[in-house]
Amino acid sequence: MNMTDKHRLWLMFPTKLITRPIIWELGKKFEVITNIRQCSVNEEIGLVSLELEGDRDEVKRSIAWLEEQGVKVEPVEINTIEG
Amino acid sequence: MDKSNRPFFSNLKCRECGKLYEKKAIHVCEYDFGPLEAAYDYDAIRTSISRAAIESRPQTMWRYRELLPIDGEPTVGAQVGFTPLVKADRLAAKLGIKSLYIKNDTVNYPTLSFKDRVVSVALSRACELGFKVVACASTGNLANSVAANAAAAGLKSYVLIPADLEQGKVLGSLVYGTNVIGIHGPYDQVNRLCSEIAGKYGWGFVNVNLRPYYAEGSKTMGFEICEQLGWRIPRHTVAPMASGSLLTKIHKAYNEFVKVGIVEDAKFSVHGAQATGCAPIAHAMQRGTDIVKPVPKPDTIAKSLAIGTPADGYYAIHAMRQTGGGAEDVTDDEIVDGIKLLAEHAGIFAETAGGVTVACAKKLIASGKIPRDEEAVLCITGHGLKTQEAIAGKCGELRLIKPSLRDFEEQIYNPDMAATA
Ligand SMILES: Cc1ncc(COP(=O)(O)O)c(C=O)c1O
Ligand SMILES: [Zn+2]
Numbered sequence: 187m188n189m190t191d192k193h194r195l196w197l198m199f200p201t202k203l204i205t206r207p208i209i210w211e212l213g214k215k216f217e218v219i220t221n222i223r224q225c226s227v228n229e230e231i232g233l234v235s236l237e238l239e240g241d242r243d244e245v246k247r248s249i250a251w252l253e254e255q256g257v258k259v260e261p262v263e264i265n266t267i268e269g
Numbered sequence: 270m271d272k273s274n275r276p277f278f279s280n281l282k283c284r285e286c287g288k289l290y291e292k293k294a295i296h297v298c299e300y301d302f303g304p305l306e307a308a309y310d311y312d313a314i315r316t317s318i319s320r321a322a323i324e325s326r327p328q329t330m331w332r333y334r335e336l337l338p339i340d341g342e343p344t345v346g347a348q349v350g351f352t353p354l355v356k357a358d359r360l361a362a363k364l365g366i367k368s369l370y371i372k373n374d375t376v377n378y379p380t381l382s383f384k385d386r387v388v389s390v391a392l393s394r395a396c397e398l399g400f401k402v403v404a405c406a407s408t409g410n411l412a413n414s415v416a417a418n419a420a421a422a423g424l425k426s427y428v429l430i431p432a433d434l435e436q437g438k439v440l441g442s443l444v445y446g447t448n449v450i451g452i453h454g455p456y457d458q459v460n461r462l463c464s465e466i467a468g469k470y471g472w473g474f475v476n477v478n479l480r481p482y483y484a485e486g487s488k489t490m491g492f493e494i495c496e497q498l499g500w501r502i503p504r505h506t507v508a509p510m511a512s513g514s515l516l517t518k519i520h521k522a523y524n525e526f527v528k529v530g531i532v533e534d535a536k537f538s539v540h541g542a543q544a545t546g547c548a549p550i551a552h553a554m555q556r557g558t559d560i561v562k563p564v565p566k567p568d569t570i571a572k573s574l575a576i577g578t579p580a581d582g583y584y585a586i587h588a589m590r591q592t593g594g595g596a597e598d599v600t601d602d603e604i605v606d607g608i609k610l611l612a613e614h615a616g617i618f619a620e621t622a623g624g625v626t627v628a629c630a631k632k633l634i635a636s637g638k639i640p641r642d643e644e645a646v647l648c649i650t651g652h653g654l655k656t657q658e659a660i661a662g663k664c665g666e667l668r669l670i671k672p673s674l675r676d677f678e679e680q681i682y683n684p685d686m687a688a689t690a
Binding site: 194196223224228230231235258260261262263265266267268269 | 285296297300301302303384405406407408409410411429431459460461463464465467474475476477511512514558560563573574576578579580622
């Protein structure tokens, strides 16, 4: 691995994905370290704060994969635009 | 400053787990990624602050400096704030409520919106922390204020804005010689870019790594309202919501004034206002949940409030619920009507966000959420000259005549008909 990056992310799981072990799948598919810091799940939505560490491109690919599965991925700075 | 040398502003503190952090340019908790907030030594403040001391100071937002998160004296925007609180009897009659006040931040100094409050704190703190370059991402008002205040302070600035903003807001940044960057593309991608820039260049990003300082500036609107009412908390306050920060901080301001013994504890409610085309917080309130569903494509003339993923939505909802407040949302037509109502009945020309606040207040009064025999303060947060496009062609037309009395009497004012006019 060359340059490793740490990304702090919020993942939002829609109802239909809540029961799927997506973060486990992510760790199997990509060379990234996943570190969950907080999560909350109810019948509507699942929220996970996740630190993702790995090679910059590998991290990018893993985020793209998450989005393909239907997970919304945001930096922890969810909203950097203000009024 | 406190004579005992115990700093009033002590730490940053995680809003989720309460862990304390040093007062640096950081904004999320290392443990749970919760947002950091300024924490104060209220016991020390309580023994030092008094109404008389505040009243003896210049009429700016910095008269409440014990409750603001900087170490020394303010160096940027020292003249900001203390805008008029106007008793608006004609508007009260029109909306059918006993007592109504307008907190008029359309005339805030220097850039005519409440954002000068937050920027004054953020840039004063940025200077204390040694930043030379400051930046923000904004739908307009924040950009104007960062550009102006950075220019005055001699800081280099970059402001990022959506590509389709009102002319007044674009020019209102460019004129200060700042770097204005318009970004095409969906908001979530813009967000991602900004968080990358903020992480990479070590700039003072006003609403990212300086956010804990920045956000505290909004409290001064609440402090001023209390002082201007004769040192008491108003029964109802209506605030516009974009990220939800202003509303959250007005709630905090009222509670802090009670905590440090400046005002008596009293029942109060804070209510939130949004535009229907981007109302993630109001809709969550109405659904009875605190889960804020992002709005991927905001669509409203209230561009200053068009934030689809509100950072403080969750906290705003809790502030409203906890105080028995409500949230409303209004259409573009209702916003224009709100702007006109305020102009015609209080003589105040507000931007679209002000139209949202007035129109939502009207609904809250009509529904009984704000009872007609009580009092309300409306937070009017930005000037109408910045968003002229929104009302162009919707408030009457210029009537042209020749310079003759005959023309005037024929077309404009006929003294024989004046009794009925
Ligand atoms: C004029 C005006 N009013 C209100 C707001 C809402 O502020 P907040 O993001 O604190 O909810 C903004 C900007 O965000 C604004 O520009
Ligand atoms: Zn924490």
